[in-house]
Amino acid sequence: MSSNRLIYLPLGGAGEIGMNCYVYGYGPADKERYIIVDLGVAFPDMDSTPGVDLIFADIAWIQARKDRLDGIFITHAHEDHIGAIGHLWSRLGAPIYARAFTAHLARLKFEEHGHDEMAINTVPPYPEMTQVGPFNVGFVPISHSIPESSGLVIDTDAGRLVHTGDFKIDETPGVGEAFDRKLWAKVAKPGVRALICDSTNVFSPEPGRSEASVGPEIEKLVASSKGMVVATTFASNIARVKTLAQAGQRAGRSIVLLGRSMRRMVTAGVEVGILKDFPKTISPEDAKALPRGNVMLLATGSQGERRAASAQLSRGKYLGMSLKEGDLFLFSSKTIPGNEKSVARIVNSYSEMGVDVVDDSSGHYHVSGHANRPDLAEMHKIIQPQFVIPMHGEHRHLREHAKLGESGGFKSVIAPNGTMIELSGNAPEVAEFVETGRTYLDGRVQIGAMDGVVRERIKMALNGHVVVTMIIEDGKPLGDAWCEIIGLPEVGRSRAPLVEVLEEDLTQFLMRANKKTLASDDKLNEGIRRIVRNSSKEEIGKKPEVTLVVSRLAG
């Protein structure tokens, strides 16, 4: 019995915001049984991942041990916690456990991927627990910005762990369960070995505000507006969507839901029974018959996503609706770092239309779903764990959270992705470093982040591309080499077309090339690449990527 160990191993989320994926294990060393908590995605960007569709944690380590994987527990239905289940589940095969709202959305994903929905188990909240292998797991309701978010209680013979998932301390969250200090104190009572805790807002120094605080402000704003009102927020923030809709209703406006996920989330909320008294909505068609001052649109696209309703409206008509001078657009949201330019693009388009744009710079129209610094400290105090392990955050968040834990008297450990921590001893110890990484969903193919595919694309984007083709017949060049340029200026310093300059330099090279060079694809490639890159540098100041295609003919 004493040879069993309890381990924590983040594969994603402990080194970034997003892509959450945490493994817990219990049993004899290297023969532990495992569970996964969350299987989320991160989103690509043009800088590092052009053309990529989604980013997942590399699950190779746990996949290699899937015969000992007893379950996958999803804390809540945000994409960075649930988004990968459809894509990765067939590599793991273990049953999925989630509460009703989360399970509902998980089933929609499984349906899209053609997976067996029987693998998804809806579980009731704590104090009910689910036993899988050596783990007894309870979903403890916790407040966040999506319904039925849960912290997990994970019991084994080695003691109790609390994994918060994403959370905030909100006693009046609008839709869904309030943060219940008494319940959490009860969870903590038997003693908690480690608190694995959300870190994303550790740098926000003020206590977080409640969802209930935004309602009255939004109502005032909507009521004071004479034209059409559009508001955007994350569709999954059903409490906010309801707050916005009620503000519209109270101002005598009919509500229109714009964007697929807006309709999908509201429908899910109603079907699962957690969304009650949602104002009646009308179609864009019907809205067109009403005076502008009697309409409020709730639109997707708070992050400036190009294809979402907000961006489409900013470019002109969307489903027959369009905005004009005197209308109001409200961002009831915050801009996630990296999305500033996309959001600014929308705001500037609305500005050109004469639409007034209101964002959250006043602090009135949005509250965060994550625990701020003082709230994290309070959570530590409520749980009174032996150790604090910060999760979900970049390294700077994890480090700052660990400092915060230590300053409150709790032994704290920074464990970035791949750090396997043994929790069963007197102090947490690094048991092992596991190789981790990222998997890209590229179209419909999963590729490794280090495969080089995306690196080739980035190089073409930065340097342009020259394609050289030539024919070699009986060991001799047949005619000249041809160049095609893609993504490069046509004319450089010498004022002659770049293609001609390159072809001439290649002709010179081929005339001088000996038999050995001509016979070897590698040697030819090396020589031609050097000529093209150097001549291009001379002409246009750039060294392009070069692809050579040699056709060898026997005469």
Place this chain on the structure above:
Amino acid sequence: MSSNRLIYLPLGGAGEIGMNCYVYGYGPADKERYIIVDLGVAFPDMDSTPGVDLIFADIAWIQARKDRLDGIFITHAHEDHIGAIGHLWSRLGAPIYARAFTAHLARLKFEEHGHDEMAINTVPPYPEMTQVGPFNVGFVPISHSIPESSGLVIDTDAGRLVHTGDFKIDETPGVGEAFDRKLWAKVAKPGVRALICDSTNVFSPEPGRSEASVGPEIEKLVASSKGMVVATTFASNIARVKTLAQAGQRAGRSIVLLGRSMRRMVTAGVEVGILKDFPKTISPEDAKALPRGNVMLLATGSQGERRAASAQLSRGKYLGMSLKEGDLFLFSSKTIPGNEKSVARIVNSYSEMGVDVVDDSSGHYHVSGHANRPDLAEMHKIIQPQFVIPMHGEHRHLREHAKLGESGGFKSVIAPNGTMIELSGNAPEVAEFVETGRTYLDGRVQIGAMDGVVRERIKMALNGHVVVTMIIEDGKPLGDAWCEIIGLPEVGRSRAPLVEVLEEDLTQFLMRANKKTLASDDKLNEGIRRIVRNSSKEEIGKKPEVTLVVSRLAG
């Protein structure tokens, strides 16, 4: 005389932050004489301009009228106001006017480009004026975040204009001239037709703070630190650089300047005589011999630039210096929107080293160089212009600034790039819309933003690239078509190599192709492109870019 008109035409800067370039004209319609105020750059990003080096305003309109261009006036030496002079001057040829510090840096640029430095004229500040053509122009000292920033007084027979350049209201700016309300009131006294005014900070609701407010806070921070201290800020913010250096000196630390522009700016300040009493600096070599607690580094790279000193230090050694646990890194700067990820990358690297990073989230260690909303309103009041024309800002800034002007009782006009405003009438009127745009410096070639070169690069980055080569002899395919893939997964849905799947599909296509198709490059191209894109979509879920090279042989 009454047939003369006074015009304002922004070519850059009125629709973005950066790339400032404003034309003023006076004379008979379409025969005006012109001056340019500022000739700056904008910076590229991976999203919209991969591989581009710099972005300029498209100056085609003024270049076509350069025989009537009497001068180029540079308000201050920030790159977004001066950065294009070396690149664009030979297309314009007019004399450049600037104050000593700005002219000093302008000459360095001209030296790099091999231009005649005699074209750069150093002019004294207002009340001295420079007469060029029908314009009499004075440089009125104004506070900003670089020495010798100036607002311009532009007098013609049609009255006085005030062009603020970038500015803030700071009566204790550290280095350089304080904002002088009396002087500006004197400038305004004869009556000002239009105030063309910086808009970048119009959304900041609080009055701006003085440069003098950051010194004591930085001193406290540096004095309390035990390890090595590194601070970064824009090197051109010489006042801040001095503040930082003095804080170090008072804490008994020797100062090291790290990064080319840091040394260059301090040298320029000393040479021009505006930087006095700068603490003595030592070399990195000498610093290594000192205890860490006696050293302070001032490093370039506050925006996370990959090659700047701050980023290099975050990756390991730089000039023999390296950071470790217990050291302190201070961002005495704000992160420009779009640079969040680069800055976070550095912060996370330092976090991994155990270095404490302090940024300006507390509001103690940085102040903006731009006038906030109440300061803009004050400037309107001081100048009392007939019209306010917001410049330097995205559309949303211009619009908000115009609203602010109107709310203060000043007729205000939104004039984005290309809007020619006639200022000589009783009310400002749009005279014309001029086609404007952007020019990219790509390597050493200037290309138009709409040329399609960069679009091709973006498409390769998003979609990957398939190169198809084939030989046609006497109208018939000689062998099969070959494919090379660049930036695409090697294997897709069918588990066969993508290249093989594509080549097989192309073989089928070529077998079925009739003579007419084989004889026409266009038809072949169309058919092959379709096959490659559709088969790829099927296999890997992406439609790549396709380049076809056909070699036609006569047998």
